[in-house]
Amino acid sequence: MTNFYFNHDPAQLPEYSENCHPVQIFNTHPHDSSKHSRASGSLLKQVRELGISVNTEVIDLVTIATAVTAAETFERREDAADAWSRVMHLHIPVTDEITWNKLSNRLGSTLHFLTGDQWEFKFSKTTLQVPKPIISKKSKARLNSLKGLNSVCLFSGGLDSAVGAIDILNGKSQYKPLLLSHAYRGDGVKQSDIKKLLNSNYGELSYSISPRLMTRLKGKTDVTMRGRSFNFLAMAVLGISALRNANGDNSISTIIVPENGYISINPPLTRRRIGSHSTRTTHPYFLSRLEELLEDAGFHVKFVNPYQFKTKGEMLAECVDQASIAKAVPLSVSCSHWHRKHMQCGHCVPCLIRRSSIHHAGFSKDAKYVSQDLTSVHKEKDTRDDLHSMQAAIIRLAKTQNYKSWIRQSGSLPEDQETRNNLESTIKRGLKEVENFLEANKF
Known part of the structure; x- marks a missing residue:
């Protein structure tokens, strides 16, 4: 330890x-x-600003x-x-x-x-003093941009978050959000380019934690990042606090988490992926437990995923502004390996879901992938695991149709039977999108 x-x-x-x-x-x-x-x-400075x-x-x-x-x-x-x-x-x-x-x-x-x-x-x-706001023209402008806002929306630069922001800001929505972003290296440009497609006014808060090892320990750090959503959601709570104080309204509580229902549940493709080996960053069980924990800690916030019962393909196809989301597709990042090479691999599970969703929605323009042609992936031991696991799951579920048991392996589900039925249907449709994509491309 x-x-x-x-x-x-x-x-x-x-x-x-x-x-x-x-x-x-x-x-x-x-x-x-x-x-x-x-x-x-630099985090406290960003808060002060x-x-x-x-x-x-x-x-x-x-x-x-x-x-x-x-x-x-x-x-x-x-x-x-x-x-x-x-x-x-x-x-x-x-x-x-x-x-x-x-x-x-x-x-x-x-x-x-x-x-x-x-x-x-x-x-x-702690002996840390609460950071005092910086009083300047820039900070006054930032403060003014918070007024009238009533929610925080996570904005990562990914495709789901692009749909979420476009649906809210280019359509008719009750939400007027503060877009919260994490400034990973290379992500800022992607986020900025997508924001240019948004029509309505919004607030912005981009933060960075940037952990750095002391010099004697220079070397590799861990890149699995399973806890990143806790980080993201904690900063969203900070955003809620800022909005409440800026607007004098303690009823502001909504944190929007735009994530397609398939990846939210992320059922394990194989037995060895059961548990945290499949990411659970927005799993409804995690969000509900964290919301309850924060309530008992004195934070009154509500996590809302408007796309819990939609596949990624359905999110794209039903986006309120088809012209803007079509432009956002090649600008967005979905790959789990993005931060290693700053290019999407094309063969990891998030990339396969992404490519299948774009096929489902009928968009012709996408970002470039390292493995553009999946045919060669079958022959590469270091890259074929996710593709083979996805194909195995499609074959297994086609035989058993036991989706209920499968999705329970990712974690506890809500007790409400209607919710469970909707989750099951979403997972089934999401897997079908992948199957259709692979068949269309003869993989």
């Missing part, structure tokens, strides 16, 4: 050892990269999310006993350590479902 210690003040951090990893968070003090790793160096105060408890949540993201980045899965499930103990300073220590077991359990790792938390009292 690795003990990760986090603090904004490097004087409060222990020395590095084999089982002790000190991480400086935020930029309130000079950073010595020879002694400490680092995360969220909103031009509005955010609540103290929100900074606690963002601190926790920063710690989780840094720990899962620095601790490589290949070093775990089973080469997957890591054991990490996080020591995190917060303002309300009493509440978070009471919730620590539930937090660890929720993150275990999301990442497959064993999480332990110990919270102590």
Whole structure:
């Protein structure tokens, strides 16, 4: 087990050892990269530049999310006993350590479902001061852009988030959103290009945690990123706090999570993919557990996925602005390997779902893929696993038709039978889209 210690003040951090990893968070003090790793160096400045105060408890949540993201980045899965499930103990300073220590077991359990790792938390009292808003022409303009907004919408630069933003801002919607983005390297340009297709006014908040190892540990970090949605959603809660304070309206609570229903459930294609080996970033069980946890921590927010019962192909085909989404398709990124080569691979599960959805919607223009022709993928041991697994699932489900059992393997489902039936139908239609795409291309 690795003990990760986090603090904004490097004087409060222990020395590095084999089982002790000190991480400086935020930029309130000079950073010595020879002694400490680092995360969220510029985050508090980005919060201050909103031009509005955010609540103290929100900074606690963002601190926790920063710690989780840094720990899962620095601790490589290949070093775990089973080469997957890591054991990490996080020591995190917060303002309300009493509440978070009471919730620590539930937090660890929720993150275990999301990442497959064993999480332990110990919270102590922080000395960090709540960041004060920057008063400038730029921050005043940012503050004005928050007024009149009533929701936060996750905006990643992916195809689903592009549909979500276009449906809301180019159609008739009750939502006036703050678009929340994570500024991964290379993503900013994609997000900016898609935003040019949006017709209505919206707010913007782009953030970066950017975990960086201390110099003595320079080397590979983990790229599985199973906990990224916790990070994203924690920042969305911060966005809600900013909107409430900017508008004087504490009823603002909606966080829109645009994700197609197939990937949201992401049923395991093979037995070895059961559990966190298939991503669960927007699984309804995770979202409901996190929403309940945040409620007990004093955050009154509601996660809404308008596309829970739609396939990715249906999202594209039914988008309110077909001209804009057609332009967004080649600008967007769906690939799980994107950050390795900054080009979509074309053969991972998200790429296969994406390509099938574009085929279903009848769009002719798409982004370039490393494996443009899937015929060659069959012969490549390092790239064919997802394609073969998808084909095996199609054949297996065609024989058994046991979709109910299959989708339960990805995690607990809502008790409501109508919801379960809708989820089952969505998964069935989503898999059919892939089957049709593969058949059309003679794979």
